[in-house]
Amino acid sequence: MPHTAPFTHNCRGIFMCISRAASLLVGPTLAIAVLCTANPAFAEDPTPAPTEAVEAAPPANPEEGDLVEGGAGEVETPPTEVPPKHPQIPPREPCEPHYLWESTAEHKKCHKGVGPTHSNYNGTSRRAKPEFTSEVTGEVGIAVSGTLKAKAGAAGAEIEQEYSVQLSVKLTAKTGNRITVGTPPKYTTNAKYGVYRLKTDDCSQWVYTNRIKGVKHSATLYTPNRIGWYIWETH
Numbered sequence: 001m002p003h004t005a006p007f008t009h010n011c012r013g014i015f016m017c018i019s020r021a022a023s024l025l026v027g028p029t030l031a032i033a034v035l036c037t038a039n040p041a042f043a044e045d046p047t048p049a050p051t052e053a054v055e056a057a058p059p060a061n062p063e064e065g066d067l068v069e070g071g072a073g074e075v076e077t078p079p080t081e082v083p084p085k086h087p088q089i090p091p092r093e094p095c096e097p098h099y100l101w102e103s104t105a106e107h108k109k110c111h112k113g114v115g116p117t118h119s120n121y122n123g124t125s126r127r128a129k130p131e132f133t134s135e136v137t138g139e140v141g142i143a144v145s146g147t148l149k150a151k152a153g154a155a156g157a158e159i160e161q162e163y164s165v166q167l168s169v170k171l172t173a174k175t176g177n178r179i180t181v182g183t184p185p186k187y188t189t190n191a192k193y194g195v196y197r198l199k200t201d202d203c204s205q206w207v208y209t210n211r212i213k214g215v216k217h218s219a220t221l222y223t224p225n226r227i228g229w230y231i232w233e234t235h
Contacts, residue, residue, distance in 0.1 A: 053231070054181070054189075054231050054232065054233055055230065055231065055232040055233075056232060056233065057232055058117075058190065058192075058230075058232055059110065059111040059112075059113065059192065059230045059232075060110065062110065062143065062145060062199075062220075062222065067143050067144070067145045067222075068143065068144050068145070069140075069141060069143050077149075078097065078206065079149070079206045079214055079215070081206070081214055081215050083208050083212065083214065084212055084213075084214060093211070094209045094210060094211075095207065095209060095210075095211050096209075097206065097207060097208055097209055098206075098207055099149045099150040099204045099205070099206055099207070100150075100204065100205055100206075100207050100213065101150040101154060101155050101158050101202065101203075101204045102158075102202065102203050102204070103158060103159050103162045103163070103200050103201070103202045104200075104201045104202060104203060105200065105201040106162075106163050106198070106199075106200050107198075107199040107200065107201070108199065109196045109197065109198055109199070109225055110196070110197050110198075110199050110222055111192070111194055111195070111196050111197075111228075111230040112140045112143075112194050112195050112196075112197055112222070113192040113193065113194040113230065114134070114136055114137070114138030114140065114173040114193055114194040114195070115134060115135050115136030115138065115173075115175075115192075115193060115194075116135065116136070116192075117190055117191070117192045118132040118133075118190065118191045118192070119188055119189070119190045119191075120132075120183060120188065120189050121183075121187075121188045122183040122184065122185055122186065122187055122188070122189070123186065124185060125185050126185060127182050127183065127184055127185065128182070128183045129180055129181070129182055129183070130180070130181065130183055130189060131178055131179070131180045132178065132179055132180075132181070132191040132193075132229070133176065133177070133178045134173065134174070134175050134176060134177040134178075134193035135175055136173075136175055136193075137172065137173065137174045137175045138172070138173055138194070139170055139171070139172045139173075140170065140171055140172075140173065140194065140195035140197070140224055141169060141170040141224065142156065142169060142170075142197075142221060142222065142223050142224065143197070143221070143222035144219055144220070144221055144222075145219065145220040145222075146217070146218050146219035146220055147204075147217040147218065147219055148202075148204065148217075148219045148221070149204040149205075149206070149217050150204045152169065152221075153169055155202065155204075155221060155223075156168075156169060156221075156223050159198065159200055159202075159221065159223060163198070163200075165198060165225060166225065166226075167198060167223045167224060167225055168223075168224045168225075169224070170224060171195045171224040171226070171227055172227075173193055173194050173195055173227050177193060177227075177229075179191065179229050179231075181231055183233070184233070186235065187233050187234065187235055188233065188234045188235075189231065189232075189233055190231065190232050190233070190234065191229050191230070191231045192229065192230045192231075193228075193229050193230075194227070194228075194230065195224050195225075195226070195227055195228075196224075196225050196226050196227075196228055196230075197222040197223055197224050197225055198222070198223050198225045199220065199221070199222055200220070200221050200223070201218070201219075201220055202218070202219050202220070202221055203216045203217060203218050203219065204216070204217050204219065205217065
């Protein structure tokens with residue numbers, strides 16, 4: 001069988017012939033222009049993809065009614081409860097009275113929005129790429145539901161160590177942050193800027209000088225984790 005050169009080799013040979021002919025007819029400048037434009041790149045739209053996951057529903061508000069925003073629990077006060085008596089337990093080495101904090105469960109991160117919700121409806125038959133920009137600056141701190149006896153900062157540090165996460169007492173979502181997302185045909189994309197907080201179930205109890213533990217107090221904490229957009233689609 002006759003040897004057939006690769007297609008790319010043939011194209012390169014033809015292309016070089018054309019470029020040489022162009023340089024002879026109109027000079028080297030036009031030949032360079034031909035070389036630069038003969039093989040255009042067909043790149044996709046460079047619009048960056050969203051950094052946040054697209055959800056199917058808006059962010060859920062905490063269901064607890066006694067939610068308190070801010071630095072709740074920063075003052076650690078001794079309890080008014082009567083110390084428990086355990087005569088059957090031998091005396092123990094005394095300790096400094098304090099609240100013992102314990103995290104009992106970790107939940108999905110909850111989003112606390114700052115500013116309005118942005119929405120865009122795509123009424124076309126093709127995928128659209130709207131851009132949203134945050135318009136409000138706001139501070140989001142630790143929120144507590146239930147009874148928080150330990151200091152909020154100390155509780156956050158314990159939760160960080162327990163679940164290997166990075167948390168803050170407060171985070172600030174600022175104006176001017178932008179995100180571009182993809183909206184399917186006939187769908188509405190909604191976006192809300194704010195702070196993601198880690199939701200944990202926790203409890204605290206007072207430890208007396210004889211190391212006897214008092215009554216347990218349950219609480220749910222929402223501790224700031226990171227700033228970002230919450231995005232969801234509606235049909």
